[in-house]
Amino acid sequence: MKLEVNGVDISFGTKEVLRDLTLRVEDGEFVSLIGPSGSGKTTLFGVIGGLKQPDAGEIRIEGRITTGERGHVAYMPQQAALLPWRSVSGNIEMALKIAGIDKGTAKAMTLEWLSRVGLAEYARAYPHVLSGGMQQRVSFLRALLSPRTLMLLDEPFGALDALTRLHMQKWLLSIWETHRKSVLLVTHSIEEALYLSDRIIVLSASPATAVDEIVVPFERPRREDLWTDPRFNELKARIYGHLQGDGKAVDDHV
Incomplete structure (x- = not known):
């Protein structure tokens, strides 16, 4: 197991941001986190990277408790x-x-x-x-x-235009396929998550907890016409249903 997040709670003052959050990333796995704006995804990265101390719970990387320790991950910011x-x-x-x-x-x-x-x-x-x-x-x-063999990618393509973003997603996959580091990606794009990931973890609104975990069924390397697959649109609707239920906007375009 590359990464384990076990029962993490964190609050800032009276605002509870993460509540009993548990997730995992296997060796060589590409996992995406998607949730409403303000649901604590970037805060979670801070906890995993040792920049923030949780109120409860622990972080394990390669089986060792690393809670509050820095230097165990590679990080790509927005x-x-x-x-x-x-x-x-x-x-x-x-x-x-x-x-x-x-x-x-x-x-x-x-x-x-x-x-x-x-x-x-x-x-x-x-x-x-x-x-x-x-x-x-x-x-x-x-x-x-x-x-470091665990990469945290924090909405790396969010500031790019749609066409450049699509090119970058394809480029990232082509490079990742040859290297296969473990990746945890934060994104607001449902389509991006489905295109890139092995699994998707859907978070609730703050205080964030995992409300769904989806094993992405598409083979690798990913097809150019993936979004025409009926399963793609079924999963997109499933994820969007969770996010819409939180009453928060989400970018569902590549």
């Missing part, structure tokens, strides 16, 4: 958060060196992977010359190349 004064390769190399990888290995890994994802010509460029999608590719590589 925005690329690249350092503007460092080159594309410099941003990735710095993250690898912080993770304990020696300078020469970090440089070699960076150049190899930038070439693999079609960004070799931008290695010496600075982030401001990259499009939003390119910046997110660099941010994803930074997390992917980390020695």
